[in-house]
Amino acid sequence: MPARCLIVDDEAPARAELRYLLTQFDQVQVVGEATNAEEALTLLRSLSYDLVLLDIRMPGGTGLEVAAALRDSPNPPKIIFTTAYPDHAVDAFDLEAVDYLVKPFDAERLGRALDRALSNPPEDSEPDQPPPSGARQSDPLGRIPVQHGDRTVLVDESSIVYATAARGYSYLQLANERVLVSFSLNELERRLGRYFFRAHRSHLVNLDHVRELIPDFKGALVLVMNDERRSRVEVSRRKTRELRRLLGM
Template identity: 45%
Template structure:
């Protein structure tokens, strides 16, 4: 039985795909998610064989989620379902096993499912460079042996200062934020502009203790010094920069942030 997770921010699209997949007796839809962030939590907690993933969604994109899946030692295969043909090359570069352009029919879906399952109805081993077979899960951001920063050099982040490009080590960064279409890297006592987007930086830094806590903020959890309670269960994070900056956490991400900080869920 092929265990499937559907990820799309539009409910009608999820409903339609679920109905299509229900026509295949060897496929079981065991989960749905309306965002890549929610899907990331589900993938960390449960075993899925295949994720049907939209690309353009609010917050983390489907492509960013696929990159996270491909970095880990285990995880589901990714099939992109999208109305945009221009992402096809990038999709297969991140290890996708399928790319379905909406609207697609049952025949096209069936051909893809047969290819994924293999000639004997069993999921084949992943190809080199693609996502690994499904296996034991871990909490989002938890370090597995092959994903541990100790096994590779953390990426330096290029920032601009006085007409020069500096390379900043992640351990120097308190948080990163977007303001008026510009991304800034906040060090202890200065902020420096960066040419990467928050999505790109999230993908680069997630294995090194950084977490997207808000659509505008990416935080180094090692720099969090205080959790401030907000209205209706929301929280803010005070980080260890010179200004003791307080960063808001999106309500939907609050449970994940609390878990990552080792706090009791409320």
Template identity: 35%
Template sequence: MRRVLVVDDESLARQRLSHLVGRVDGFVLCGEARNSEEALRLQQKEGADILLLDIEMPGGSGLNLAYRLSTEEAPPELVFVTAFAEYAVDAFERGAIDYVLKPVRLDRLSEALNRADKQLALRTAEERAARLQEALTAFKGEGEPEDLWIKNGGSEMRLSRSDIRYASSDRDYVYIVAQSGSYHIRSTMTGLAKKLGDASFLRIHRSHVVRKEEIRGFSRVAPDRFEVELNNGDALPVGASYVSKVRELIG
């Protein structure tokens, strides 16, 4: 049995991946990690054969973790799990590192895990380390979206995506609620949603974009009205055309 470690900062994503791993013959879940540091500790303890690894995570991206693992004597096989369809797919293929797009389908995950299993059987630890470093070099410079630069008083500041809880439109401005504070920026919601990308954020309304990890509840509050409840207690409406996306996220 190949041991699989799931690494994703979103609890719903971890739950879904863990459930799907249990449905693929020949593979067993050996742990879940919410960030890179937790993943490293678990990997040292459990010695997983395969990591299912999210790309964008607070406190260190999946790519940073992959670089750190590439220096190990016997790195695990990596399968990146991402919602970015535009996320340097060619680099994955050139480096022969597999990737699975969210929302993850059982058949696609099974294919990726079995491919990783074959690579483990065919290659030595030294070959896997060299192959991983080559793939990451091919990937370098093509991947992650940048953090946001926003005006704060008379200066500009960098706002990390991992700091943002949600954003709501306010006429010609967007109101951003983050762990570090709240900010008004001159932007459209469509423009901000494009900058944030859809790996960690979900558009739930024409006026609201939410970090997926912040969603802790989804409910119908009237025959034709839905809303999500967030970890901080705030509730936001879900537009009718976005209901299916929220339901898809929560499984």
């Protein structure tokens, strides 16, 4: 059976465009539309949906508020945000969104989001494997583009405390803020320099920013980082042995 989909957007042309794009995907069936947050929640509480394509800025409430209200429901639908504003992506992924599409987008980009939503991959999963031989030495770019509204800021690798996987994207933890980038953790590992260590399949840490190493009861390590929050990053047991060798411990 195709996934039951709800489109939520306050603009009729945007809803019509989404409905048209979705006709190209047999695995999805549009069974409802809402024009604001209140309508969306009413429909979502009265009918079981598998997928919601959700705008963010709407009269009477935001899409982020809708997603927050759904998070604790027994069987929440998968959420793909569709918005003209790129500056809410971190908040969206904090609410466990599957993807975040910035308008305008085409059928190919929508298709990738649908594949991600309907394939149900494990949360924050990425293959725990090293980069191709020589990649770290031959392809360190050292600067990562970060979208801030309509501007792109280049973040120097030295200011990155650690990175965390987020469903094909990554969060970068800086000294006093967290930003979202469109690179997977594997891609970041190839782009960044030799001081970055893959502590876990979901974590890439800058060893220059490690403040303390604390052993845990499972025989692994927890790294205390020197960002403002004193974040703690888990090191897997296999990677713990590698890190101890690297540090001469």
